[in-house]
Amino acid sequence: MSSREEILHQRTTAYGVRLRPETVTAWSFLLPTLLLLLVLAVYPLGYAFFLSMTDAQVSGPAHFVGLQNFVRLLRTAIFTLTLSNTIWYTLGAVAAKLVLGLVLALVLAQRAPGMRWIRGAVLIPWVVPTSLAMLAWTWMFDSTYSVINWVLMHLGAIAEPIAWLGTPRLARLAVVLVNVWSGLPFFGINFLAGLVTIPQELYEAGTVDGAGPIVRFRHITLPLLRPVLATVLLFSVVMTSSDFATVFVLTKGGPQNTTQILATLAFKLGLATGDLGNAAAISLYLFPILAISTYVQVRLMRRVWQW
């Protein structure tokens, strides 16, 4: 009597395809995820690419215009300002989160009474719903009821309220500050997870060889933490450059568009005024840069930074 594999082999070879039971099982497990990705990621991305190469408005016919939207946008003042805002916002917020996250992880890695509770509490800004947190920050920066202004005025430090969200420099600082506040726990906890996987023996050996805390950090902690650093950095650059809620709730892109970032401008033009082609182009502008940097970073992580 033929085995099950032999029967399957006989059946499939008739179509020239060899389907092993393991392959069928594997694809059946993968299929739901693939379908979800197809519907929720591939289709919207493909549609956005299509729209970005048309002059589509919400009403009226759409015509193929190739890369015209991408080229024309670079000649508009609001877009160049927005692009530069997005780059500075991403660099500023990610750099601050990187440095502070590392410090936070080193502090959380210490053994101290109540540290488990502190580690839990650190996560609060990250788990609080973004819009609620942003509303709280809006109140803190409010021109009339700002708690910061109230304290400063009662201390006699200022004579009249400061327009925290009304001047370009302060507003930019405010949106970066709030993004750092909400994203810092993600950095801290991930770095902490990386720190605890570093074998203690390496530190002990370093100490025996006379290495001080700074030398141990530079030559043991940092190199071994590099894969985690790279992963967190990668995620953060992508998430921060496509951030929407912080700016939308806090400043709506103001004052004078100095906190306008790609996501909020795309929302304004695409959804609020129906200029779908330009809005899609705006939202995809950083895609090639992010895709290439992601690819390079992932390759590096696989080939160089494994330990």
Add this chain to the structure above:
Amino acid sequence: MKITRRGFLKAAGGAGLAVAAGTLRWPHRVAAGPSTTLRLLGHSAFNEDSDKAIAKIGNDFAAQHSAAFAGDFIDQPEVAAKLTAEEQARSGHDIIDLQDNLPTIHKDYLVPLDDVVADISKQFGNFYQVAKDSGYVDGHWLALPWIGNGTLGVYRADYFGQVGEQPPATWDDLLRAAGKLKKAGHPVGLPISQCEDANSILFPLLWSFGASVADAKAKLTLDSPQTRAALSYVRKLFSQMDATVLSWDDSGNNKHMLSGRGSYTINAPSIYLRAHREKMPFAPSVRHTLAPSGPKGRFFYADIHGWGVFKFSPNIDLAKQFLRSMFTEASQKTALTLGSGYDMPVLPHFDQNPPYAPDPNLRLLVGFMRNAHLVAYPAPPSALAEKAYQTYVIPNMFAKAVQGASDKDAIASAVTALTDIGYMK
């Protein structure tokens, strides 16, 4: 009966296939009958009773037509985004709130309502011109005008009395009073920021100086001596206001007045209504006056809200019936009573006896719509005007000017922004 895991998976898979193949059907919405739900998308008004009025009219209509009514009221700036999302999905609400330029932008998805408007006009007369400017697109009524929101000067009579000033009738009156009021610790405040209130104040200010963004043919006219005069005036006024006006959102001037610090702003009646509703100690001193006039007269901006019906709605006929029911004496009385003067009629017929008229502070609004314009004025509504409105080109021009930019630079940046949008020089 014992259900095995394999049996369960087979049954579930079989049911899924059957549904996909159309053997079974999910329960679906029918065109009429008790299971029909009429879904309406509106903006969440500062005067919360406005939403209640629509819900009441909707529920009364639904009860008479064996249907259900579901009203969703969301923040004004998010309505347009929701419309676009629903149009892309070809699914969503039946009746939608269309403000100012939106009927023009979304025209491909809207059912012509000429028959509804004809019936209403036959009974109550024609709509105000500003309402027609918004709802009448390419020879068809694509939105049924519903209400208009206007702005008035809101002032504290006690503070003005303390500095020996009358409520300002002109921009110069306001400037003179502003200096005294700032010294008294109660500055006047107009938003010069990226918010709708800034648009609704600064556009009429421009018009009152004889300036405008574009002419009737939508050709740019902003770079003019009249615009320079307006910039010069706002610079002087800004020096008498808190610098925080540069950061205000739409609630900024409400808070400025309701905190007790502010002495004057321009706003819809929401400040006055809230002060009285919550019996704030200074409520009797909160008064209304018409917004100031400039060298070329007094101009008003009106925010027109109309109702449209999506072409992909399964309930078009019912939706039209509902819209007709919104223009009866009883429905209008409900809307205008709960609207408390915040919502003004778009048909002169209902101006004859508005329920808020006995209040002298709200009576100023009677006939407001007669002299009101949309932001595109003197050009017709368009997607360009909406982009200029949504990207706050005019408030940003004034913000630049009051923060040190020369007239030439402030106007040049606005003209660049407008030509980037698509305006022709």
